[in-house]
Amino acid sequence: MTTINPDAATDARTPADLLRSSATAVWLFLVAATVVSWALGTDHGFLDDTTAASVTVLVVAFIKVRFVGLYFMELKDAPLPLRALLEGWCVVVCCLVLGFFLAG
Template sequence: MTKLVRSALIPVWLVLVVATGISWYLGVDHGSGSPVTASTVILVVAFAKVTLIGLYFMELRHAPALLRWIFLGWSGVACAAVVGIYLAS
């Protein structure tokens, strides 16, 4: 169990922390360009984080392939729908 924590969960946790920092940086208006672009990147980063949490912390990477692919499909479709609705509005 210790090997698993060292080899998989810690790097994923660090990626989540960095992704949160990126979202924060873009969200507090640091002059990063267009607000629409910043908001779109923040939404995509949020869904990437959802996917990582589902796969690594909810153990869906070890789930049956069908369940894993349903989750990944839902995550992708939901991300595309939310970003599409945001850009269309």
Template sequence: MKFDRLDLVWLVLLAATAATWVLGERGASGLGVMAALLALSFIKGRLVVLDFMALRGVRLMWRALLIGWLVLVASLIALAYWLSLGG
């Protein structure tokens, strides 16, 4: 059985999902937890876009469009969280 890149990406996605589940089950909160969850979500999204959607080898425009969308969504979530704190 050959172990390739998609297998490694899948394991990373599983580990990141498990980490977010543990944080949720423990009721963790605060700015650091929010930043960690946002970072994990961004990493997971990037891995899905590049590897499972097979955009790693395509033109920069397509990768930039989808990664840019991830950055926009993560930024808006972070802004909404910061404003909810009275920032």
């Protein structure tokens, strides 16, 4: 059983230690998701249905927002009401945006 908390940077000694956190994995996901969204939203898309591609791109955007909030803003370790505010914003605004988008 490890007692190392990879997200606590107090023990970091080398620059590489700074990268040893969940935030690094999240960042790689965010960059990959951006490239996929760009491909879906432009003529390089691999989904023929533009509406399906657009909905995917919008949903992915709110998933990215949630990850930035949880891991970059460190809200995953925040008191639950503050974390709930972020989760709530993502769900409500994502639903509103999709609703308005699909009605258009």
